Amino acid sequence: MRECVINGSDDVGMMSVSRLFFVFFVLLVFASPIFVSVGLAEIDKNAAASAIDGAEASVVSAYEAVLGAEEVGANVSGLLVRLNDAAELLAEANIAYGLGQFDEAAGFVGVCSEVSGAVKSDAFELRVETQGSRVWELWLALIVSLVGVVVVVFAGFLGWGYVKKRYVERALEMKPEVSEG
Amino acid sequence: MMRIDDVKVLYGLACFSLCLIIVSPTIATFVSFPSGEPFSEIWVLGSGHMLEGYPFDVENGAKEQVFVGVGNHLGRSAYYVVYVKLRNQTQALPNSTISEPSPLAPLYEFRAVVADGETWEEPFAFSFLEASHFGDLFAVKKISINDQVFTVEYPCVWDSENNGFFYQLFFELWIYDDDSSSFRYHNRFAGIWLNMTV
Numbered sequence: 286m287r288e289c290v291i292n293g294s295d296d297v298g299m300m301s302v303s304r305l306f307f308v309f310f311v312l313l314v315f316a317s318p319i320f321v322s323v324g325l326a327e328i329d330k331n332a333a334a335s336a337i338d339g340a341e342a343s344v345v346s347a348y349e350a351v352l353g354a355e356e357v358g359a360n361v362s363g364l365l366v367r368l369n370d371a372a373e374l375l376a377e378a379n380i381a382y383g384l385g386q387f388d389e390a391a392g393f394v395g396v397c398s399e400v401s402g403a404v405k406s407d408a409f410e411l412r413v414e415t416q417g418s419r420v421w422e423l424w425l426a427l428i429v430s431l432v433g434v435v436v437v438v439f440a441g442f443l444g445w446g447y448v449k450k451r452y453v454e455r456a457l458e459m460k461p462e463v464s465e466g
Numbered sequence: 467m468m469r470i471d472d473v474k475v476l477y478g479l480a481c482f483s484l485c486l487i488i489v490s491p492t493i494a495t496f497v498s499f500p501s502g503e504p505f506s507e508i509w510v511l512g513s514g515h516m517l518e519g520y521p522f523d524v525e526n527g528a529k530e531q532v533f534v535g536v537g538n539h540l541g542r543s544a545y546y547v548v549y550v551k552l553r554n555q556t557q558a559l560p561n562s563t564i565s566e567p568s569p570l571a572p573l574y575e576f577r578a579v580v581a582d583g584e585t586w587e588e589p590f591a592f593s594f595l596e597a598s599h600f601g602d603l604f605a606v607k608k609i610s611i612n613d614q615v616f617t618v619e620y621p622c623v624w625d626s627e628n629n630g631f632f633y634q635l636f637f638e639l640w641i642y643d644d645d646s647s648s649f650r651y652h653n654r655f656a657g658i659w660l661n662m663t664v
Contacts, residue, residue: 345642348545348579352644355543365543365579369586372545372577379575380614426492433488441481448477452470459467 333387337378340394344371347401350408359415364408371401507537508639510656524660526597532658534637535587538580545642547649550574552609553634554622560638560655567638567651574611597662604631604662630661
């Protein structure tokens with residue numbers, strides 16, 4: 286009969302701890318992909334959410350730049366088409382995020398930010414360009430109007446002399462003649 | 467014959483009118499004249515792009531299509547979001563009196579920047595998936611919108627008055643507000659009623 290000799294309580298403790306450690310190690314090895322994937326998914330989710338927030342701010346900023354260009358009278362139809370593309374991409378990103386497709390959402394957001402950034406800088410350029418030509422057009426309109434008014438006033442004075450003369454002539458023509466009877 | 471003073475006044479008035487006509491284009495560039503009441507509009511059109519042909523009796527899995535559109539008459543370009551929501555007969559609609567949107571979470575969204583006087587329109591294809599009914603209860607688990615599948619799980623009860631299981635698909639119009647730097651509900655929505663059949 287085999288005799289099991291236990292030399293002390295320390296041996297039992299060491300055995301149990303090492304077995305427990307081994308079991309934990311094996312569990313950890315098998316479970317780590319789950320934890321890692323959950324953790325990565327959480328990181329993906331947070332990254333996608335913050336990227337969407339950034340893209341939203343970028344589209345809004347581009348929209349405000351386009352509004353600024355529109356206010357000075359620029360033709361913004363081309364910019365609106367591109368801004369609509371960016372807005373559509375942002376909607377796609379939001380939908381993908383809602384469905385848990387964070388990688389897709391991040392992809393949409395990347396293109397969206399790129400497009401809206403380009404729209405914003407083009408809108409600023411267009412605004413400056415339009416403002417310059419607009420100021421020149423306004424000065425031209427002002428000068429043409431002033432010249433027109435001066436011409437009308439001057440011609441008015443000259444014309445008044447002629448009208449007055451015609452009036453007197455007609456009045457004299459209408460004067461009854463005195464004939465001898 | 468008119469008196470010379472009357473002629474003088476008439477002549478002066480004619481000259482003044484001529485001056486006004488000459489400067490009017492310049493004045494128009496500096497002064498903004500009041501335009502009409504600014505407003506936005508949202509609509510849903512049937513599959514034939516008309517105010518008819520709306521889907522009503524909807525079967526599980528059958529693909530339906532409508533068109534959703536937005537019109538801008540605000541006097542400048544506007545940035546809109548259209549939220550698509552689905553509700554049963556007991557769930558809340560937007561409250562027009564206090565300008566509150568429906569508390570339901572949106573299933574889908576459209577975004578568009580629309581120029582003044584312009585319209586925007588998009589097709590909206592949908593089908594209900596995994597729908598089933600048990601007695602007086604009807605349950606839809608999923609809805610496919612423009613080829614994306616969303617989980618809904620809204621049950622609805624038999625409407626004995628109108629003889630059917632009814633859902634309403636509606637579109638809320640939101641607008642970007644410069645003052646608050648955020649989107650706010652624009653107090654407009656359009657929707658269609660759907661009678662569900664398995």
